Amino acid sequence: MDGQPVTRTEALMDAVRARLASRALAAGDRLPSVRRFAETMRVSPSTVVEAYDRLAAEGLIHARRGSGFYVTGSHMPPMALGEMGERRDRDIDPLWVSRESLDADPSALKPGCGWLPADWMPQAPMRRALRALARVEDNILSDYGSTRGSAALRRLLLARFAEQGIEADPGQLMLTGSGTQAIDLICRFLLRPGDTVLVDDPCYFNFQALLRAHQARIVGISYTPTGPDVTAFEAAAAAERPRLYITNSALHNPTGATLSPQTAHRLLTVAAAHDVTVVEDDIFADFEPAPSPRLAALDGLSRVVRIGSFSKTLSAAMRCGYIAARADWIEGLVDLQVATSFGGPSPIATEMIAHVLAGGGYRKHMDELRRRLTHARGEAAARLALLGITPWIDPRGGFYLWCRLPDGHESAIVARRAMAEGVVLAPGNVFSPSGSAGGFMRFNVTQMDDPRIDDVLRRAIDGA
Amino acid sequence: MDGQPVTRTEALMDAVRARLASRALAAGDRLPSVRRFAETMRVSPSTVVEAYDRLAAEGLIHARRGSGFYVTGSHMPPMALGEMGERRDRDIDPLWVSRESLDADPSALKPGCGWLPADWMPQAPMRRALRALARVEDNILSDYGSTRGSAALRRLLLARFAEQGIEADPGQLMLTGSGTQAIDLICRFLLRPGDTVLVDDPCYFNFQALLRAHQARIVGISYTPTGPDVTAFEAAAAAERPRLYITNSALHNPTGATLSPQTAHRLLTVAAAHDVTVVEDDIFADFEPAPSPRLAALDGLSRVVRIGSFSKTLSAAMRCGYIAARADWIEGLVDLQVATSFGGPSPIATEMIAHVLAGGGYRKHMDELRRRLTHARGEAAARLALLGITPWIDPRGGFYLWCRLPDGHESAIVARRAMAEGVVLAPGNVFSPSGSAGGFMRFNVTQMDDPRIDDVLRRAIDGA
Numbered sequence: 065m066d067g068q069p070v071t072r073t074e075a076l077m078d079a080v081r082a083r084l085a086s087r088a089l090a091a092g093d094r095l096p097s098v099r100r101f102a103e104t105m106r107v108s109p110s111t112v113v114e115a116y117d118r119l120a121a122e123g124l125i126h127a128r129r130g131s132g133f134y135v136t137g138s139h140m141p142p143m144a145l146g147e148m149g150e151r152r153d154r155d156i157d158p159l160w161v162s163r164e165s166l167d168a169d170p171s172a173l174k175p176g177c178g179w180l181p182a183d184w185m186p187q188a189p190m191r192r193a194l195r196a197l198a199r200v201e202d203n204i205l206s207d208y209g210s211t212r213g214s215a216a217l218r219r220l221l222l223a224r225f226a227e228q229g230i231e232a233d234p235g236q237l238m239l240t241g242s243g244t245q246a247i248d249l250i251c252r253f254l255l256r257p258g259d260t261v262l263v264d265d266p267c268y269f270n271f272q273a274l275l276r277a278h279q280a281r282i283v284g285i286s287y288t289p290t291g292p293d294v295t296a297f298e299a300a301a302a303a304e305r306p307r308l309y310i311t312n313s314a315l316h317n318p319t320g321a322t323l324s325p326q327t328a329h330r331l332l333t334v335a336a337a338h339d340v341t342v343v344e345d346d347i348f349a350d351f352e353p354a355p356s357p358r359l360a361a362l363d364g365l366s367r368v369v370r371i372g373s374f375s376k377t378l379s380a381a382m383r384c385g386y387i388a389a390r391a392d393w394i395e396g397l398v399d400l401q402v403a404t405s406f407g408g409p410s411p412i413a414t415e416m417i418a419h420v421l422a423g424g425g426y427r428k429h430m431d432e433l434r435r436r437l438t439h440a441r442g443e444a445a446a447r448l449a450l451l452g453i454t455p456w457i458d459p460r461g462g463f464y465l466w467c468r469l470p471d472g473h474e475s476a477i478v479a480r481r482a483m484a485e486g487v488v489l490a491p492g493n494v495f496s497p498s499g500s501a502g503g504f505m506r507f508n509v510t511q512m513d514d515p516r517i518d519d520v521l522r523r524a525i526d527g528a
Numbered sequence: 529m530d531g532q533p534v535t536r537t538e539a540l541m542d543a544v545r546a547r548l549a550s551r552a553l554a555a556g557d558r559l560p561s562v563r564r565f566a567e568t569m570r571v572s573p574s575t576v577v578e579a580y581d582r583l584a585a586e587g588l589i590h591a592r593r594g595s596g597f598y599v600t601g602s603h604m605p606p607m608a609l610g611e612m613g614e615r616r617d618r619d620i621d622p623l624w625v626s627r628e629s630l631d632a633d634p635s636a637l638k639p640g641c642g643w644l645p646a647d648w649m650p651q652a653p654m655r656r657a658l659r660a661l662a663r664v665e666d667n668i669l670s671d672y673g674s675t676r677g678s679a680a681l682r683r684l685l686l687a688r689f690a691e692q693g694i695e696a697d698p699g700q701l702m703l704t705g706s707g708t709q710a711i712d713l714i715c716r717f718l719l720r721p722g723d724t725v726l727v728d729d730p731c732y733f734n735f736q737a738l739l740r741a742h743q744a745r746i747v748g749i750s751y752t753p754t755g756p757d758v759t760a761f762e763a764a765a766a767a768e769r770p771r772l773y774i775t776n777s778a779l780h781n782p783t784g785a786t787l788s789p790q791t792a793h794r795l796l797t798v799a800a801a802h803d804v805t806v807v808e809d810d811i812f813a814d815f816e817p818a819p820s821p822r823l824a825a826l827d828g829l830s831r832v833v834r835i836g837s838f839s840k841t842l843s844a845a846m847r848c849g850y851i852a853a854r855a856d857w858i859e860g861l862v863d864l865q866v867a868t869s870f871g872g873p874s875p876i877a878t879e880m881i882a883h884v885l886a887g888g889g890y891r892k893h894m895d896e897l898r899r900r901l902t903h904a905r906g907e908a909a910a911r912l913a914l915l916g917i918t919p920w921i922d923p924r925g926g927f928y929l930w931c932r933l934p935d936g937h938e939s940a941i942v943a944r945r946a947m948a949e950g951v952v953l954a955p956g957n958v959f960s961p962s963g964s965a966g967g968f969m970r971f972n973v974t975q976m977d978d979p980r981i982d983d984v985l986r987r988a989i990d991g992a
Contacts (some may be wrong), residue, residue, distance in 0.1 A: 092720070131595055162866050166675045182666035190669050194662045198655060202646035205654050208844040211630045241705050241847065244870040252741065256556065257721075273867035277716065380672040383705070383847070383874040402626050403737035406708035410847040410874050
C-alpha cells in the first residue's frame with residue numbers, strides 16, 4: 065500500500081500478536097497510537113495502519129472512531145488476567161504462583177509460595193487472643209465496626225510508625241481488607257485506564273496482576289542491590305509521565321534487597337520533580353534485623369503512601385491491611401471502601417491483631433523468628449549451591465532468596481516440571497514486567513524443610 | 529453564535545450544572561454527545577456546542593479530542609462519591625446513611641441504620657463457635673485459605689441453595705470479602721465506564737455509591753409492591769441497552785416488598801430478550817416467613833448471578849459474602865479477587881460461620897427472630913402512626929418499614945434536624961436514583977426501642 069515490503073507489515077503484526085499472547089496487551093486495552101508505534105518500531109505510520117487494519121480484519125483488534133484501536137473482547141476486561149482453561153494448563157503468568165500455592169493440595173511442597181508455614185507463625189499469642197475474644201462485648205462480635213477500622217489497632221500502628229520515624233495523625237490512617245486491597249483502593253482512587261505505573265523489575269508478581277485489572281500501563285524499573293536504578297527511574301518518569309510508583313523498600317520482594325539512604329533520597333527528589341506518587345508496601349518491615357531507610361519517613365506521607373498488612377508476620381487468615389497517607393486522600397479512600405466493600409477488615413480479626421500486638425508475645429516471637437530465618441537462609445543457600453543455584457545477593461533479613469539457575473536453564477520450564485511432581489516453584493519471569501528474569505527463581509527458605517524438594521529440583525533442572 | 533437566544537444556551541448550562549451538583553455527573557464522567565443532548569433537550573446541536581464551550585471556559589468540563597466532553601477533576605474519579613468537607617456538613621448523598629451509622633457515637637440512636645442491634649444477633653452460637661475455634665489446627669488460624677474460600681462453608685451454602693430450588697455445583701460458588709464486595713467484583717468483571725445499569729427506584733443506597741465508583745450510568749425502575757414495574761423495565765431495557773440489573777427479590781430494601789411469581793417470570797423473559805444480566809442480592813432470604821420466588825431458581829444461574837452475605841442474620845463483623853454464577857464467570861471472578869484482594873473472607877470468620885450454620889442454634893435463633901420481628905414491625909408502625917407516618921406496605925418479614933411522612937414534609941430536612949439531636953435517620957432520596965422519594969423515610973424496627981426517638985421525630989417533623 066505504501067511501498068513498504070509486505071514483510072515489514074507482517075513483522076509488525078507478529079509484534080502485536082506476541083504482546084497479545086504474553087498478555088502485555090489484554091482484551092479491551094488500547095493499542096499504541098499509530099504515530100507512537102511507528103516511532104517505536106521505526107517504520108512509517110502507513111505501515112502501522114496497514115498492520116492494524118489487517119489485525120482488525122482478523123478480528124484480533126477493532127477500531128473505535130476517534131479513539132484508536134483496541135484489543136477485542138470488550139465486555140470481559142479482567143478475564144484477560146488469566147486464561148479460562150483448566151488450571152494446570154494455564155500459562156505461567158503473574159497469577160500462576162498465587163493460584164498454584166493458594167489452592168495447592170495439602171501434600172504439595174511450596175518453596176515458591178509467599179508465606180511462612182503455620183508452625184512458624186505466633187500460634188500461642190493468637191490462641192491467647194482467641195480466648196480473650198470469647199469474653200468481649202457483643203457488639204465486637206456482631207457489628208460492622210467503624211469505617212476506618214478498630215481504633216485500638218490504629219493507635220498501636222501509629223505508635224509503631226512513630227518508632228520508625230513516621231509521624232502521622234489519626235486522620236492519616238485507615239484499615240483495609242488486606243494489603244493487596246490497600247493498593248487496589250489507591251489504584252481505584254488515583255488511576256484511570258491507560259495511566260502508566262512504574263514497578264520494580266523484578267517486583268512482587270501480584271502488583272502486575274492488580275495493575276492489569278486496572279488497565280494500567282506497566283513500566284518496569286531495573287532493580288539493583290540498593291534499590292531501583294534511579295537513572296532508569298528518572299528517564300521513565302520523564303518519558304512515560306507515570307502516575308504511581310509501587311515498591312517495597314525494606315527486604316524487597318522477590319530480591320530481598322534493601323533501599324540505601326542515597327537511593328531513597330534521589331528517588332524522592334526525582335518523584336517530586338515529575339509529580340509521581342509513591343506507594344511503599346512495607347509488609348516485610350518486622351523481618352528487618354535493624355531499621356533501614358523508609359520513603360514514608362523521609363517524605364512525611366506527603367507524596368508517599370504507606371501500606372502494609374499482618375499476613376507475613378502474624379496471620380494471613382486475618383485479612384487486614386492498612387493505608388497511611390495524606391488526610392484528604394484517606395477521607396476519599398474511606399468513602400471508596402464503604403462504597404465497594406461496605407467495611408474494611410473483620411472487627412473480630414482486628415480485635416485479635418490488636419491483642420497480639422499489644423502483648424509482649426509478638427516481639428519475642430519476632431526476635432526468635434529473625435534468628436530462625438538467618439539460619440534457614442544459610443542452610444537453604446548451601447543446599448541450593450549443590451544444585452548450581454546461587455543467590456543474587458545475601459539478604460539481610462526475610463525469607464526469600466532470589467537465585468540464578470545454572471546457565472541456560474529457563475525457570476518457567478523447571479517450574480512446570482516441578483509442578484508435575486507436586487512442588488510449587490516461583491519462576492523468575494512472573495516477577496519481571498520485561499520478561500528478563502527467565503534465568504531466576506525465588507525460593508522461600510521456610511518452605512524447604514522437605515528433602516524431596518532437592519531431588520525434584522535436580523530432576524527438573526536436568527530435564528529428567 | 530447560531531442565532532439561538534442566549535437564554536437557551538444558559539438553560540442548557542444550568543441543566544449541566546444541576547447534574548454536577550446532584551452528582552448525576554461526577555468528575556471524569558463523559559457528558560452526553562452533542563447530538564444526543566441536542567435531541568434530549570430539543571435544541572440545535574450548535575446550542576449544545578456553545579453551552580459546552582462556555583462550561584469548558586469556566587473549567588467545569590473539558591474536551592478530549594475525538595472523544596467528547598468530560599467533567600473536570602481527572603485524577604480523582606471516585607472522590608466524587610462524597611464531598612471532601614467536614615463529615616457533618618456533607619450532602620445527604622447515597623453514602624450519607626452509611627457514614628453516619630457506621631461512625632455514629634455509641635450513644636447515638638440509629639433507626640435509619642441497616643442492621644440489627646448486637647443483642648438481636650445469635651450471640652450464644654457465635655460464642656460456641658469461638659470456643660471451637662480455639663481448638664482448630666494451626667493452619668486455619670494462620671494461612672490464607674483457598675481462592676474460593678472455606679470448602680465446608682461452600683458445602684453448607686450449596687445445601688441451602690438446593691432447599692431453595694437453586695441447583696448449583698461447587699464450581700459455581702465462591703466466597704468474597706462481603707456482600708458489597710461480591711457486587712463490586714461482578715461490576716469490575718462485567719462493566720466498563722459508561723455502561724448502563726438498572727436498579728430499583730427506590731433501591732439500597734449503596735448500589736448507587738458502588739455504581740458511581742464504576743462510573744456506570746444508573747437508571748432507576750419504579751418499584752411496585754410485587755416487584756419492579758416490568759413495563760418500565762422493558763422500556764428501559766430497549767432504550768438504554770443496560771448491561772446489568774441489580775435487585776433484591778425477597779424483602780426488598782428499602783420497601784420490604786416481595787417479588788410475585790408473575791413479575792419474576794416476566795422480568796426474566798424481558799431480561800433474556802435484551803441480554804441483561806441480573807444480580808439478585810439475596811441478603812434478606814433468611815428473614816422470610818416462607819420462601820418466595822427467586823430469579824436465581826427460575827433461571828438456574830444462567831443469566832442470574834446470586835449474591836448474599838451473613839451480615840444481617842449472623843454477624844456483620846464476619847465480613848463474608850458469596851457469589852453463585854456460571855462456572856466460567858466464577859473462574860474469572862476468582863482470579864480477579866486474587867489480583868485485587870489476594871483472598872476472600874478471613875478463614876477464621878468462615879470457620880465460625882460454618883460452625884454456626886452447621887449447628888442447630890442458628891435455625892432456632894432465626895425462628896425466634898422472625899417472631900420477634902413481626903411484633904416489632906407492628907409496634908413500630910403503631911408508634912409511627914401517632915406521628916402521621918404511614919408504611920407504604922405491610923412487609924411480610926424483615927426489619928424495614930418504608931414510610932410516607934405527613935404531607936409536605938421533606939425527609940432530608942427531617943433527617944438533618946434529627947441528626948443534630950443524635951438520631952440517624954434514612955431519608956427517602958438516598959434510596960431514589962430519580963430523587964422522587966423525598967416524602968419517604970426507611971425505618972429499622974429493631975433500632976427503635978428508645979422512646980426518645982419519637983420525641984426527636986416529632987420535633988424534626990414540626991421543625992421545632
